[in-house]
Amino acid sequence: MATIVGGVATTHVPAIGKAIADKKFNDPYWKPFFKGFDYVHYWLARAKPDVAVVFYNDHGLNFFLDKLPTFAVGAANEYRSEDEGWGIPVSRTVPGDAALSWHVINALVVDEFDVTMCQEMLIDHAVTIPMTLMWPDQTWPVKIVPVEINTVQHPLPSLSRCLKLGRTIGRAIESYPQDLRVMVVGTGGLSHQLDGARAGFINKEFDQLCMDKIVAEPDALTRYSIHELVELSGAQGVEFLNWMAMRGAMTGQVSELHRNYHIPISNTAAATVVYDNQREGQRKAA
Numbered sequence: 001m002a003t004i005v006g007g008v009a010t011t012h013v014p015a016i017g018k019a020i021a022d023k024k025f026n027d028p029y030w031k032p033f034f035k036g037f038d039y040v041h042y043w044l045a046r047a048k049p050d051v052a053v054v055f056y057n058d059h060g061l062n063f064f065l066d067k068l069p070t071f072a073v074g075a076a077n078e079y080r081s082e083d084e085g086w087g088i089p090v091s092r093t094v095p096g097d098a099a100l101s102w103h104v105i106n107a108l109v110v111d112e113f114d115v116t117m118c119q120e121m122l123i124d125h126a127v128t129i130p131m132t133l134m135w136p137d138q139t140w141p142v143k144i145v146p147v148e149i150n151t152v153q154h155p156l157p158s159l160s161r162c163l164k165l166g167r168t169i170g171r172a173i174e175s176y177p178q179d180l181r182v183m184v185v186g187t188g189g190l191s192h193q194l195d196g197a198r199a200g201f202i203n204k205e206f207d208q209l210c211m212d213k214i215v216a217e218p219d220a221l222t223r224y225s226i227h228e229l230v231e232l233s234g235a236q237g238v239e240f241l242n243w244m245a246m247r248g249a250m251t252g253q254v255s256e257l258h259r260n261y262h263i264p265i266s267n268t269a270a271a272t273v274v275y276d277n278q279r280e281g282q283r284k285a286a
């Protein structure tokens, strides 16, 4: 059976892709952020995932405002990157696990999540930057199952809804008959706002609260409405919905192995975390 080995969540702002392309890993501005990935690389080398289920939001590349699903799941064997600019080199194609995607989609529809199924899906920096941060040489040792969540056009799904979506996906993964090591990835956030009177808004206190609660008490965060989330984390800080879905997919005992938080990267509070996910039996046996 498939096993969920843990999760990684990280900011995905486009400026990171340009900094990677320019090899600014030791630049004083960038170093505090990139150093946060040393532990991620160590963890990945030990966890050895076969598949990454990536919770992210599209930025108008694959879906636009005219047709925008609340939840969409890729069901392809490869995903082409076509980013929107910002000086980011277009990354190589990312391999997909279509069979696992269909298994997840079936479970979601049974649980009354009527998702959009995408047998072709373009991906953008919200997938390729986290992938490149995790595997800087772009070797992509994993296949992906991309799960796209609308964080762009209101009405957005609630924190509770995204947590439940993740939980269905977590149960689906654990019922998958193939012996796969699966990691979950949440991309985006934390607090930031790109436009309007509050452009540049960052809320360190709320970000810390979210990172504290999401580990052992994710349900406590569902008390915030979407409008409260916008108020507290900024119009684009709602990308935290991707983190909630990722957390939901970890159905075992979850613990935080690593946290790096740095302000600012571009105009964003940059956060990187690694979570362990242990089944009850595993923990007792250990």
Ligand SMILES: [Fe+2]
Pocket: 012, 013, 059, 126, 188, 189, 239
């Ligand atoms: Fe974003």
